[in-house]
Amino acid sequence: MAILEERAGLYVHIPFCLKKCRYCDFYSVTDLSLEKPFVHALKQEMRQKSRLGGSFDTLYLGGGTPSILQDAHLASIMEEALTCFDFEKNREVTIEVNPGTVTRSKLDFYLQTGIDRLNIGIQSFTDSNLAFLGRSHTALTALMAVNQAREAGFANIGLDLIIGLPGQERTGLQADLECALSFQPEHLSCYMLSYEPRTPLDQMRKRGRVTPLEEDRVSDLYEFLSGFLEEQGYEHYEISNFARRDPGSSHPPHRSRHNQKYWNHTPYIGVGPAAHSFILPRRFWNGKNLRAYMEALTKGLSPMAEEEILSPQQELMEALALGLRTQEGIGFDDFRKRFGVHLQQIVEKEALPLKEAGRLSFDGEHLWLTRKGFLIADAVTLRLIDAMDVA
Ligand code: SF4
Numbered sequence: 001m002a003i004l005e006e007r008a009g010l011y012v013h014i015p016f017c018l019k020k021c022r023y024c025d026f027y028s029v030t031d032l033s034l035e036k037p038f039v040h041a042l043k044q045e046m047r048q049k050s051r052l053g054g055s056f057d058t059l060y061l062g063g064g065t066p067s068i069l070q071d072a073h074l075a076s077i078m079e080e081a082l083t084c085f086d087f088e089k090n091r092e093v094t095i096e097v098n099p100g101t102v103t104r105s106k107l108d109f110y111l112q113t114g115i116d117r118l119n120i121g122i123q124s125f126t127d128s129n130l131a132f133l134g135r136s137h138t139a140l141t142a143l144m145a146v147n148q149a150r151e152a153g154f155a156n157i158g159l160d161l162i163i164g165l166p167g168q169e170r171t172g173l174q175a176d177l178e179c180a181l182s183f184q185p186e187h188l189s190c191y192m193l194s195y196e197p198r199t200p201l202d203q204m205r206k207r208g209r210v211t212p213l214e215e216d217r218v219s220d221l222y223e224f225l226s227g228f229l230e231e232q233g234y235e236h237y238e239i240s241n242f243a244r245r246d247p248g249s250s251h252p253p254h255r256s257r258h259n260q261k262y263w264n265h266t267p268y269i270g271v272g273p274a275a276h277s278f279i280l281p282r283r284f285w286n287g288k289n290l291r292a293y294m295e296a297l298t299k300g301l302s303p304m305a306e307e308e309i310l311s312p313q314q315e316l317m318e319a320l321a322l323g324l325r326t327q328e329g330i331g332f333d334d335f336r337k338r339f340g341v342h343l344q345q346i347v348e349k350e351a352l353p354l355k356e357a358g359r360l361s362f363d364g365e366h367l368w369l370t371r372k373g374f375l376i377a378d379a380v381t382l383r384l385i386d387a388m389d390v391a
Helices: 032-052 071-084 104-113 127-133 139-152 170-181 200-206 215-231 257-263 290-298 312-324 332-339 343-350 352-356 377-388
Strands: 008-014 055-063 086-097 117-123 157-163 187-192 234-238 241-244 268-271 276-279 282-286 304-309 360-362 366-369
Touching: 008 071, 008 257, 032 071, 032 268, 032 290, 055 071, 055 257, 071 086, 071 104, 086 257, 104 139, 117 127, 117 139, 127 139, 139 157, 157 170, 157 215, 170 215, 187 215, 215 234, 234 257, 257 268, 257 312, 268 282, 312 332, 312 366, 312 377, 332 343, 343 352, 343 360, 343 366, 343 377, 352 360
Parallel strands: 008 055, 008 268, 055 086, 086 117, 117 157, 157 187
Antiparallel strands: 187 241, 234 241, 268 276, 276 282, 282 304, 360 366
């Protein structure tokens, strides 16, 4: 099967971490002795998946902690990716970096290999927050990592922050944001702390050792964050993502080109354990087991664990849910052409109370959620789907 016309993205999952953070449910292991055989298997999988064809304009090395990789391993992954897949010259190549695992020489090396974008998992510039989250770095290490990245010459840096920690107040969040903004990052991702099942943090919650911040206080922090960053020149272009605008420049805001593919159903291929791939209407993914992954590839087999084919109804529901996560929202005309549904009529009939409550806006062409509306995106999606009667 070939990838369709659109330019696809390649996601590479590096399944290693120094230690597991308390809140994290991404797949990774801490046995770094498996790095070499993993790289070997990963290259095999890239060769297998290269048969899907297509052309690519984004490459994203995520995880896990890609910055744990030895330079020689990273270089061979990059080389294989660029050989196996047809990448455009004008591409975005991102690596996720954990502050505790980068050095200036690593950063210089990333630039040499063609990586032009860093996504640094800061989470907070406050030591007590980092300790609570079980991160392996300190505030000082976080500051040094961003500083070194700028010194090395990275002109496209994204910082990840977590908000909504127990007891967090606006003042604490503002201090973190000001620290982040002192580097003028091109991109910020701000995620609300979630208590994912089976994580140590969720166990702590169940035993009463942690009390999650009340929902209305999390909402207050979120609205504050969004307003604050907009005032500082950042475009709130997706529920959790902000892109820096360069005033007076013709450069569009610095959005993540790769992540936008996830929100608009553009094809992407994932390699590595637990990685997902999507070629409309098919989604398929690898299992969350590094040893089984390596074993399958050593035998020349596919590491794919499962797949699903989206029905037209599922595709519609996903398009609605994903579109409402973005600043652009959903174009009525596009939606009608794609699904044969007159969304405008449904919205005009069903969504007036939400409009009056300042949660949602629409004109003759588009429907989009406001900052307040982003907080209830799932509920709005469900309400519209109920009204369409397609579930
Ligand atoms: S470093 Fe990232 S991927 Fe690894 S455990 Fe922590 S949050 Fe999860």
